[in-house]
Amino acid sequence: MKHFIVVTNRWKDPGLVMTDKIRQYLEEAGCSVTIYADEISADGWKEILGREEETTGMLVLGGDGTLLRAARDTVESKIPVLGINLGTLGYLTEVEQSNLEPSLKQLVEGDYALEERMLLSGQVMRNGVEIMDTRALNDITITRNGRLQMLYFQIFVNGKLLKEYHADGIIIATPTGSTGYNLSAGGPIVEPSARVTLLTPICAHTLQTRSVILKAEDKIVIRIRERAGREAQPMEVCFDGNRNLTLKPGDEVHITKSNMITSIIKLKETSFLDVLNRKMSE
Numbered sequence: 001m002k003h004f005i006v007v008t009n010r011w012k013d014p015g016l017v018m019t020d021k022i023r024q025y026l027e028e029a030g031c032s033v034t035i036y037a038d039e040i041s042a043d044g045w046k047e048i049l050g051r052e053e054e055t056t057g058m059l060v061l062g063g064d065g066t067l068l069r070a071a072r073d074t075v076e077s078k079i080p081v082l083g084i085n086l087g088t089l090g091y092l093t094e095v096e097q098s099n100l101e102p103s104l105k106q107l108v109e110g111d112y113a114l115e116e117r118m119l120l121s122g123q124v125m126r127n128g129v130e131i132m133d134t135r136a137l138n139d140i141t142i143t144r145n146g147r148l149q150m151l152y153f154q155i156f157v158n159g160k161l162l163k164e165y166h167a168d169g170i171i172i173a174t175p176t177g178s179t180g181y182n183l184s185a186g187g188p189i190v191e192p193s194a195r196v197t198l199l200t201p202i203c204a205h206t207l208q209t210r211s212v213i214l215k216a217e218d219k220i221v222i223r224i225r226e227r228a229g230r231e232a233q234p235m236e237v238c239f240d241g242n243r244n245l246t247l248k249p250g251d252e253v254h255i256t257k258s259n260m261i262t263s264i265i266k267l268k269e270t271s272f273l274d275v276l277n278r279k280m281s282e
Contacts (some may be wrong), residue, residue, distance in 0.1 A: 216257040
């Protein structure tokens with residue numbers, strides 16, 4: 001790799017000290033570098049990537065959230081992404097600060113592999129009209145945004161009713177997202193290169209609180225319900241933790257596997273299970 005975009009979470013790299021260290025190392029190795037340290041919109045990324053035709057890799061400095069946003073917003077460019085952990089757990093970020101220079105050396109020398117990760121495609125429908133269309137690398141969640149009252153929604157899979165839930169919400173996660181909110185809600189951990197979709201209820205008001213694992217190709221529809229005699233409970237849908245939209249009774253969220261994939265740069269030969277063992281012991 002000879003040209004890199006470096007995306008930095010400015011709050012986690014005050015003064016861009018780590019960013020500048022990476023830039024200096026790469027330039028001394030004969031590479032060119034472009035640095036972006038401010039939040040960029042999806043439209044902003046389209047303009048940037050139109051100018052970055054020779055980019056061969058993207059380095060993302062921050063935590064898992066920073067990597068998720070950058071990977072999702074640049075997925076159409078097919079630029080592989082390497083995460084450098086400046087956060088805490090960092091399931092998605094491959095490189096720790098303590099191993100920075102050896103990792104950069106591997107990257108420059110081409111000593112790496114690419115791992116493909118599936119994304120979810122989500123559309124919000126209101127009165128039969130699409131009002132939002134976006135993707136998620138980690139998860140799509142439906143949660144309340146008001147008083148502590150139960151939400152009511154139905155989930156259909158391939159046109160058939162799976163279940164009507166009374167819960168605080170629902171998480172629809174990719175294998176990549178299985179170690180995120182899904183894990184906190186008691187959902188299963190899945191090997192990240194698998195091709196499945198996870199449904200995990202949040203504090204369901206029933207004994208049937210187990211997660212459901214579906215084929216990646218299954219088509220999921222979540223229909224927001226209104227209970228007779230009850231005031232409508234405010235709720236919202238959220239894509240990868242930062243793209244939110246308020247939902248109304250009757251709205252539907254349609255979820256399928258995206259036809260796009262994200263390529264994650266892997267430098268280590270350690271397996272997912274090795275990483276999981278280490279992370280869960282911290």
